[in-house]
Amino acid sequence: MKIDKGISHPIHPHHKLKLEYTEVPFNCDGCKEAGIGLKYKCQKCEFDLHKSCAMAPPSFTHKFYNKCVFQFLYRPPGEIRRYCDACRKDVQGFVFHCRRCGFDLHPCCANLPQVLEDGQCHLRLCTKLSSTCHSCGGKEPGWAYRSECNTYNLHVSCVKELLVESWQAMYLNVDKNKLRELQTRIPSLRGTLQNHHGGGRGGGGRVKKCCEIAGGAVRIIVSAILGDPTALIAAVIGGFISR
Known part of the structure; x- marks a missing residue:
């Protein structure tokens, strides 16, 4: 039987995060967006990450933006206010950003099925x-x-x-x-x-x-x-x- 030993994450290095399911809404400490269902949670303090935020790849491409390469960042780039091009909501934390075109996507929005x-x-x-x-x-x-x-x-x-x-x-x-x-x-x-x-x-x-x-x-x-x-x-x- 495989035991879940948890994962380490750079923005929460002192404690392991374990995958769990919740029916109570939470705010993701990565992207600052709402979540429910599967999440990675710290068992020792109030810290939660969407699964898509915890396991985000360093970069990816999207069908809607075939000329873009999105890089995963822990915070929005630059000083100006940025918003997600999918849901039009503010970007306040984790984000996929295309430096060439300036597009931004929340990790959960980036994973929406076609x-x-x-x-x-x-x-x-x-x-x-x-x-x-x-x-x-x-x-x-x-x-x-x-x-x-x-x-x-x-x-x-x-x-x-x-x-x-x-x-x-x-x-x-x-x-x-x-x-x-x-x-x-x-x-x-x-x-x-x-x-x-x-x-x-x-x-x-x-x-x-x-x-x-x-x-x-x-x-x-x-x-x-x-x-x-x-x-x-x-x-x-x-x-x-x-x-």
Whole structure:
């Protein structure tokens, strides 16, 4: 039987880090982004790393940027404020950076799969949307997942925002009405699907089915963003879509 002796990491050299699974959200001490599921944790102090941060390669290339070579850095380069070109969120810690082009990627964003498939949903990662995001209603820059039938689109950044806000409501003892308020953040999806399928006889069943599929889409996007989230957290976010 193989015993996990842990790993050493340069930014936490005094203690070993062991791989574990958690259903409680954590902040990664490497990239400073939220996480859940598999992580490397110090057993002696409060120090956590996403698996993708702990095991990041020195460099890599990405399909979306075929002229770039991304180098792994422990902190953002230079003095100016930098943001991830995938999720458009600030880069505050570990980052993959292309010195030639100036692009930056959070380690978790760099590992997002090109295609997500759960049997019903087929979602493809893209660098921009041709139609609006069902969460924010816009086409702002940033990566997004688009369904094969183009019925629904979701920015990676929008899913991240919903995750963080829902976790704050559930785990940080903020206003108990927070979860209810978050449910209004995607108010137009049902109406969008209603218009897409028509409001006549039989339309309700099709709308319900599409809402269920859309909820499933969010759940597998959540899985991609965070690696291995609990079904509870994923279901909360999926519920925003299907209501």
